[in-house]
Amino acid sequence: MKASPIYTKNLExxxxxxxxxxxxxxxxxxxxxxILGALATLCTEERPTGDSxxxxxxxxxxxxxxxxxxxxxxxxxxxxxxxxxxxSYHKTDHLFTFHSGMKMEFKVFETEMAARGNxxxxxxxxxxxxFPYMIYFQLDGRSDQTIIDYNPSSRFWxxxxxxxxxxxxxxYSDHRHNxxxxxEKHREIENYAVFQKDEYGNIQKNEKGEPxxxxxxxxxxxxxxxxxxxxxxxxxxxxxxxxxxxxxxxxDSVDWVYSIDFGYTIDPTCIIKQTLVGNTLFVKELAYExxxxxxxxxxxxxxxxxxxxxxxxYCDHDPDMIKDLRKHGAIYADFARKGQGSIKAGIRLLKTFxxxxxxxxxxxxxxxxxxxxxxxxxxxxxxxxxxxTNNHTFDAIRYGAYTKYLRTELA
Numbered sequence: 001m002k003a004s005p006i007y008t009k010n011l012e013x014x015x016x017x018x019x020x021x022x023x024x025x026x027x028x029x030x031x032x033x034x035i036l037g038a039l040a041t042l043c044t045e046e047r048p049t050g051d052s053x054x055x056x057x058x059x060x061x062x063x064x065x066x067x068x069x070x071x072x073x074x075x076x077x078x079x080x081x082x083x084x085x086x087x088s089y090h091k092t093d094h095l096f097t098f099h100s101g102m103k104m105e106f107k108v109f110e111t112e113m114a115a116r117g118n119x120x121x122x123x124x125x126x127x128x129x130x131f132p133y134m135i136y137f138q139l140d141g142r143s144d145q146t147i148i149d150y151n152p153s154s155r156f157w158x159x160x161x162x163x164x165x166x167x168x169x170x171x172y173s174d175h176r177h178n179x180x181x182x183x184e185k186h187r188e189i190e191n192y193a194v195f196q197k198d199e200y201g202n203i204q205k206n207e208k209g210e211p212x213x214x215x216x217x218x219x220x221x222x223x224x225x226x227x228x229x230x231x232x233x234x235x236x237x238x239x240x241x242x243x244x245x246x247x248x249x250x251x252d253s254v255d256w257v258y259s260i261d262f263g264y265t266i267d268p269t270c271i272i273k274q275t276l277v278g279n280t281l282f283v284k285e286l287a288y289e290x291x292x293x294x295x296x297x298x299x300x301x302x303x304x305x306x307x308x309x310x311x312x313x314y315c316d317h318d319p320d321m322i323k324d325l326r327k328h329g330a331i332y333a334d335f336a337r338k339g340q341g342s343i344k345a346g347i348r349l350l351k352t353f354x355x356x357x358x359x360x361x362x363x364x365x366x367x368x369x370x371x372x373x374x375x376x377x378x379x380x381x382x383x384x385x386x387x388x389t390n391n392h393t394f395d396a397i398r399y400g401a402y403t404k405y406l407r408t409e410l411a
Contacts, residue, residue, distance in 0.1 A: 001081035004178055007034035009171050011041060014122070014145060019167040022158060023149035026174035026227035027189055027366065028181050031149040032070055032126055036078045039124060039147075043102040044085040046121075053144065055120040056104045061130045063108045064242045068359030070126040071106045115139045122147065133157040153223050153232040153369060174227040184266045184290070192370075192389065193221035213377065217387060220370060234373035234382040236347060237394075240355045242365060248282050248358065249275060251305045258306050259314040259336060259400030260297065261392050262321050263290050270363070271297065272396040273304055276405055281353040283397055285361035294324045301330075314403045316395070336399035337406065343386065346398035349406055364393045 006029065013021045025031045039056050048054045058074075060066040071094060079086070079096075088097045094106040102121070109115040115138035123139050125131050128148035136157070140146045148158060163170050175181055175189045193216035195203045203211045211218060223230040254275040263269040271286040287300050302308065308329045314336040315322050325333040339345075357364045370390035373382040 001037050001078065002180060003037055004030050004034055004180070006030055006171065006173050006177055007037050010035050010147065011038040013169050013171075014038060014042060014147070017145070018169050019145060020140070020162050020165075020169075021145070021147045022162055022168065022170040023147065024152050024158075024170060024172050024227055024229070025149065025177075026151065027224040027370075028175045028178055028185060029173040029227060030178040030180070031173060033073050033077050035124060035147055035149060036070065036074050037081075039104065039122060040074075040078050040082045040085075042122070043096075043098045043104055044082065044100055046100060046102055048101045053119045053121045054102050055118075056102070056122040056124070057120050057139070057143070058104065058106045058124045058126065059108055059131075059139070060126045061108075061132075062242070064244045064359035065127065065130075066106055066108055067244060068242065068362060068365070070124070072360070072362075074106070109135050109139065111135070112138055115142075117142065119143070121145070124148070127151075128158060129153065129156045133161070151223055151369065152227065152229040155229060159229065172227050174225060188266065188389075189225050192216050192225050193218050216389065217372060217375060220372065220387075220390075224370060232369070232372065234375075235369060236371050236373060236386055237350065237355070237368055240357060240364075240368055242359050242361075243356045244359055247356070248284070249277055254282075256305060256311070257314070257400040257404045258301060258311060259396050259403070260316065261396035261399065262316045262318050263292070263392065266290060268363075268392050269297065270392040270396040271300055272393065272400055273306075274397060274400050276353070276401075279352075279354055281350070281355045281401065283355060283357040283361065283364065285358065285364050285393060288363040288392065294321070294328045294330075297325065298328050298330060314399045316399065337403040342402060343398070344384065345406075346402040347386065349401055350394075350398065353401075361393075364397075367391065367393050 010021055023031045043056060058070050085098055086096050087099045096104040112134045115135045119142045122145045123143035124147045127150055129150040162168050175186055194214045196212040196214050197203055206212055219230040219232050222228040223232055254277060256273055256275045259272050261270045268288045268290045269292040270288050273284045273286055275282050286304050309331060312332040313330050315333055317335050322333050367390045371394055372387055374385045374387050376383050
C-alpha cells in the first residue's frame with residue numbers, strides 16, 4: 001500500500017506495545033488512512049493466542065461520521081491492498097475477518113453503558129476531539145492499546161489525560177508529511193495565513209511574539225497547516241449535522257436544487273444538490289475537484305438526478321463557463337442571485353435553517369471547521385466578515401439557497 005512516515009511510526013509504536021498512540025495533525029496529513037493501514041498490517045501478521053483478544057475496533061462520534069470517514073477510507077484505500085489477507089467482509093456488521101484469525105470492526109457506542117463490553121486488542125478513535133470522554137474511558141479500559149487522531153482546533157481531554165504520560169506517545173504531523181498530496185493543495189494549505197516578512201524573508205512578530213498576519217488566520221494556520229494545538233473560534237456554521245444517506249428525502253418526493261461554484265487550475269469546482277423540507281435544508285456534495293470540464297460537470301449532474309431539460313443550474317458568475325455548459329446541454333444554466341452584501345445575506349439565510357449534510361460530503365465536513373469569521377488585524381477580535389478561503393462548498397450551497405429560497409423567506 002502507499003504509505004507515509006505516519007504509517008511507519010504508528011506501526012513501530014504498536015508493535016513495541018506502546019499503550020496509547022496519539023496522532024495530532026493538520027489538514028491532509030493522511031493520519032486516518034495511515035493508521036488504518038498500520039492496523040490492517042497488524043491484523044494480517046498477528047495470530048490469536050490463548051485468551052488474548054482478537055478484535056480491533058474503529059469508532060467515531062456517530063455512525064454517519066464513521067461511515068463517511070474511517071470506514072470509507074478503509075474501503076477505498078486499505079481494503080484493495082489487503083483483499084488477499086481478508087477472509088470475509090460482513091457489510092451489515094461492518095466486520096472484516098482476516099485469514100490470520102484477527103478481526104476488525106467499525107462500530108459506534110452511543111452511551112457509556114454500551115461501551116462496557118468485551119475486551120479488545122486495539123481501539124482506534126477517529127476525530128477524538130468530538131468524542132465523549134467517558135465513552136473513551138470505558139473503551140480504553142477494555143483495550144490493550146488505544147490510538148486516537150484529531151485536528152487540534154482546541155484543547156480537549158487528550159491533552160490532560162493522555163499526552164505527556166510516559167506510557168503514551170504523541171505523533172505530530174501536517175500536510176508536509178503527505179507525499180501523495182498535489183502541489184497545489186500544499187500551496188493552498190500554506191496560504192491559510194500569509195505573514196509579514198522582512199527583507200531577508202524572516203517572519204516578523206508583534207509585541208506578543210506572534211507572527212504578523214497580512215492575510216488569513218493564524219489560529220487556522222497553526223492547527224491545519226502545522227498540526228499545533230490552537231484556539232479556533234468564530235466557526236460560522238457550528239451546528240450543522242452530518243447524517244447518513246438513508247436519512248435524506250427520496251429523489252422523487254422533493255424539489256432538488258443544483259448549484260455550482262466554478263474552480264479552475266487550482267481551486268476546485270464544487271457541485272451541490274440541496275432541498276428544503278419544512279425548515280430542514282438537506283445538502284449533498286456531488287463534486288469537489290479542480291479543472292472539471294463542462295461535459296464532466298454535466299455527467300456528474302445527470303448521475304445525481306438532475307434533469308437537463310427541466311432543472312435549473314444556479315452558477316457562479318462566469319459567462320464563458322455558463323455559455324459552455326449550455327452548449328453541452330445545461331439548457332437552464334444561469335447566474336445565481338447575487339447582489340450587494342449577498343455573501344453575508346446568504347450566511348444569514350443559511351443560519352435560519354436546520355442544515356443536515358451527507359456523511360459522504362467530506363469537503364463540507366472539512367471546510368465547516370475552517371470557515372470562520374475574519375479577525376481585525378489590530379485587535380484580533382472577530383469581525384462580521386467571513387474569511388475568503390475554505391469556502392468553496394459554502395459558496396455553492398449559498399448560490400442555490402439564496403437564489404431559490406430567499407424570496408420565500410422574505411414573503
